[in-house]
Amino acid sequence: MKTRLNTTLSQQLALTPQLQQALRLLQMSATELEQEVAQAVASNPLLEWAEEAPPRSSEPGPDSAAPAPASPSGEDAGNDAGSNDWMPDQGPWAIGSTHDDEREPPALRLTGEGQDLTEHLRWQLHLLNLSQRDRSIGLALIDAIDGDGYLREPLEALVQALQPELSVSSEEILAVLRHIQGMEPTGVGARDLGECLALQLQLLPADTEGRALALQIAQTALARLPRAGIDGLARELRQPVEAVASAVSLLRRMEPRPGRHVGQEDPGSWVLPDVVIWRQRGRWQAALAGHSGPPVVIHRGYEQMLGHCSSSDASYLRSHLQQARWLIRGLQQRGQTLLRITRQLLVHQAAYLEYGEQALRPLTLREMASELELHESTISRAIAGKYVRTPRGTVALRDFFSTAVETGNGEETASSAIQASLRQLIEAENPRKPLSDAKLTDLLKQSGVTVARRTVAKYREAMNIPPSHERVRIG
Template identity: 55%
Template structure:
């Protein structure tokens, strides 16, 4: 058999430091982003705040109806050219985003969602049967703050016996679906499974992925003792391949649930985007709080040129970090604008008429339209808010599961809840509407909803049962 070399072109996804940073920046709230950038400016001598003499509050406020230039296109892909031009080493938006006043902090505290809230939201958006939903709620409730399911399935099934008669075999498929939720790796029962779930979410051609999966499933605990050479000998692979796999493992998150938690007391909501109507069309722009003005100092070239070799290496390292930060901010802004514009297109009626006009919309449908992964969309909307003529809304408010209607369409669960609220508000207090009558009314309006579903929505709205709403006299 003759050996020969032949060139081949392949595409690989490598989790480079700048890619990991871009992913992390995307999931930060506006307040967290400001803190992140402030820390970077304080620690990197080549970074500084951009002072262009334009005060944010002096810009025209589009949300108030003031004329404003068209927002920058949001569908353009972020630049991937690694060349650097001195004049481009800054992140400063153009158009309305450049000096848009974000309206300041809103009065209500920023109620940071817990990991359970985040998972339950995804559960209710999924197509789970009522029984699987109850199992999913029990599983999510058992997941700890780091994102792990520490209790084994037989014990959990036994503890649920009074509420729902289930078995570990029935719970396992639901758990597997929850493990695909954002953040990837949640619901794992140990560190190895957590890392395997994250590795399996990567493309098959990712360098080191297969070897990393083998390590995560086997000698993971021995890794500190074995080292690269030991892993290479144990698995029978080349040392460079083992080194690539170990480096890939180091890029993963061993505590995927830790990113969700309560913010310090006194935190407030800061809108990331602003939505307003102009000439009958809905417009979207990034708010000032989502655009930290940061740039690389102009005199850094002289600093590097006249520095000693050791100092020059130090400055070049900080220059690389600064470039990654600026590109990460640009990618974050681009993705956020694309997602919000998609939400506004899909839910224009919601913005105009209120919750009763909210259409069914899922992470999967938005991801498919934008050509993104569901987890990317989930990160883009997590803890993000938009200022609209209807007030400051969470981006999650634009999503809703749906129920098929008699005419072949669909109605969102939010719209159905809003209709139930309206019906109860207009009922005769001496003869309040029962859940069955509410269901019949909705069916007459074309929405085939069961009585138990009405009861579930009514309880979610914190509306008492009909016998508790009865008023005499």
């Protein structure tokens, strides 16, 4: 038998520090992003603040500092026949819409919509097409997930907790848990560290360097790693030390506590909108807010020094130059992704911007991900904590999404639209004789929305509105 030396050419995608940074920037709110960039400028001598914003162009692009006139391509807008245009370039954030009665500074708005991990997961649960039974199981699971994103309680304990209202098996709970483990943040709903890391690794491309071995370690050998070390684990798994070291390095890049970054901002904190939506010549437009583009540039003085300094200084400068380029590129990618999502939302939800929540169309993360050819987790990460400035005020991007509710006439209506209609009816009711759930059901039917009374009761409770007998006001 002859021994041969064969060479094989293959391509592998590694989770590079650049990719990690891009994903982290995408998930940040505008306020968090400003803090991140300020810290980068302070620590990197090759970064400096841009002296002035880029000039406006005739078409809003991913790096535009402010909205511009409509593009003839039509990719920016949903059609709107209204004649009342709202154009932010009529002055410093001019207000020209009858919808916008706010007198707060438009770039900053005080919001009370703080959202913790539980609320964030519940919102995603309602966007899934689950039965009422599975939805009840999902709510119980979400309530059992701690602040770090872990499900510490055994499934058997949840079986007991759901009784007597619901008789379920551990297998049913596990099936719903799989849905929750597919939510954002990635790794949520794990029952231990190994499962948490495995959930994150499974979302990486199959050809990511070290992924397969890292999955094996996370699922079978993670507890033995501190005692055995990389060398011992390599012998146990019969793998090269270099391969195990690469896999362990990949594991260390995962987030061990996925829930800790959700809901860090206090309710009532100021928020910065990332995107501006306005209407011009009967069309809805979208562009990045002025602060959402890369506010930093490469310091040309230091960059020119690279060819005239010692090898040690050159190494230092090249390292920081690479980090500076990664940051600027990550900021550009973040802006491009946000703008793509917002422009696609305008295609679906132009009526929502014109008429309010009652006109909201059913739209899920999965539909948006399919249309933009992105992963659902990317959409969820991109819209988390992001706000847009509209003629109706500052709106959370997640408010543009809503599940479909099938009405009695065979059509579908967004659940948020039904809730908005209910809220409007209850606000206009006679306080001496509040509307019962049955009456609310009849009024909705008269407006073309046929839903069951129990659905009305469910939405009323979800909005924390008491039943009619508790809403009676005399005098």
